[in-house]
Amino acid sequence: MTNPTPSYPYATHLNEFFGPLEVVDVPALETACKDRWYNQTLCKVNDSVIRLGIVQGEYHWHKHDHDDEFFYVVEGRFLIDLEPAADGVTPGRVVELMPRQGFVVPKGVVHRTRAPERSVILMIETAAIVPTGS
Numbered sequence: 001m002t003n004p005t006p007s008y009p010y011a012t013h014l015n016e017f018f019g020p021l022e023v024v025d026v027p028a029l030e031t032a033c034k035d036r037w038y039n040q041t042l043c044k045v046n047d048s049v050i051r052l053g054i055v056q057g058e059y060h061w062h063k064h065d066h067d068d069e070f071f072y073v074v075e076g077r078f079l080i081d082l083e084p085a086a087d088g089v090t091p092g093r094v095v096e097l098m099p100r101q102g103f104v105v106p107k108g109v110v111h112r113t114r115a116p117e118r119s120v121i122l123m124i125e126t127a128a129i130v131p132t133g134s
Helices: 026-032
Strands: 011-013 037-045 048-058 069-075 078-082 093-097 102-105 111-126
Touching: 026 048, 069 078, 078 102, 093 102
Parallel strands: 011 037
Antiparallel strands: 037 048, 048 111, 069 102, 069 111, 078 093, 078 111
C-alpha cells in the first residue's frame, strides 16, 4: 500500500507536555495550534500516554504490530478506514466517530485516519507506540 506524502507536515510531539499533579489544559493547546495535523503527548499514565490530536485531512495507511490504539472524539468528525481483510472477500470498513464517541483499533490492523473538518481527538496508547506506525 502506498503512503502518499501530505501537502502539509505532521507535527508530532512525543514529549510529555504536562506532568503529574498539573492541570491538563486542552483548550489552551487547541487555541495555539496552527498545524493541520498536530499530535501532542499530554501526559503519561502508568505505561500509557494520553495524546491530543488536532487534525484536518488524512493520515497515511499504517499499523501498529504490538499495540492497540484508542481514539476518542472531543469535537468534529473523525473517520477511521480499516483495510480489507487478507481473504480478499471481506471488505474494508469506515468507522465514523462523532463527539463523545471512541473506538479501539487492535494491534496489527492496517488503518488510516481522516478528518473532513478540523477535529479534536484524544488517543490512549502505550508509551512505546510509534505514532506513524510500524
